Amino acid sequence: MAIEVRIPTILRTYTDGEKAVEGSGATLADLFADLETRHAGIEARIVDGGKLRRFVNVYLNDEDVRFLEGIETKLSDGDSVTILPAVAGGMV
């Protein structure tokens, strides 16, 4: 199942400059593992010790996944995932 993943400028070194890539997975954790197979190094920039990194925000269809089920949030075909760097002292 195809999920669109929007990549922030700071992580586009892993995607050959692509602003958006496709991936698949039943959960966000699966999706990031899937991305890692084609974009080596990206997973570690998003995930640390099985959790989302503190200064990374991830949105599922624009909704902050920290208010959903975090990295275990379930995905469906056609979903859109946006990754953004968080700013220190932000409103998380």
Place this chain on the structure above:
Amino acid sequence: MRYDSPLAAVGNTPLVRLPRLSPSEEVRIWAKLEDRNPTGSVKDRPALHMVEQAEKDGRLTPGCTILEPTSGNTGISLAMAAKLKGYRIVCVMPENTSEERRQLLAMWGAEIISSPAAGGSNTAVRVAKELAEQHPDWVMLYQYGNPDNAGAHYATTGPEILADLPSITHFVAGLGTTGTLMGVGRYLREHKPDVKIVAAEPRYDDLVYGLRNLDEGFVPELYDASVLTTRFSVGSADAVTRTRDLLQQEGIFAGVSTGAALHAAIGMGRKAVKAGESADIAFVVADGGWKYLSTGLYTAATTEEAIAAVQGQLWA
């Protein structure tokens, strides 16, 4: 409806169903038309309430000067209240704020002190705090930290919405000072413990510099995360698209932050449809589109052109 004065006419705004933008018959979206307030924005409520509470507890007395960091609507509301009540008012706003907003403040007699564009509202807040130290006799109502900001919505906006929509399941508003979400959210929770309180915050993507009441890294003192059920981050392209949808499909001429709130409302609506639940989702139309006409976003031939037209413009 009859009121004793223009200031008494703040609030009691219409709540209208959006038949075309609601996802289904069972999942309904309702717009709270806050642009129908005397100066044309939701900010009339907190501005008037903050002034009157300050008068009540003696912080604001005849002859006082009011000071406020504001990029627009709150300043406009405070300036009108100050004019009618006889106070002097000084507004601190970023130097790159739109001409419409400067004129609106000036016409109500506000004095404007420009803060550097860099840092946006954060810098305006800092400059205002410095001015407050230099002028201890000036009264800064400080919308970001004044409990009477949220208190205005707890006392009026929340009860109005619940009275008009007892079946409410979701409340959606933009995340600026957080006053609307905190005040309405707390009121609704007390009466409908299962209600979902949803914040729509602007996303600082590549497209626009603006659409911000709040800059990244600044947390208003009023903010209490426990009031919120969830938060949406809305890119400016989606905010512009929804602002145009609202105009073209429902005839409501609203500002861009309203498009962001509508996007989150529709997002929650789609989730309800998917879960097979019925829903009554109320969201706030914070202001009309008048102040943003010069962006060209309402008249652009296509949404793509509208998005391109607003690129790099500061809306807040």
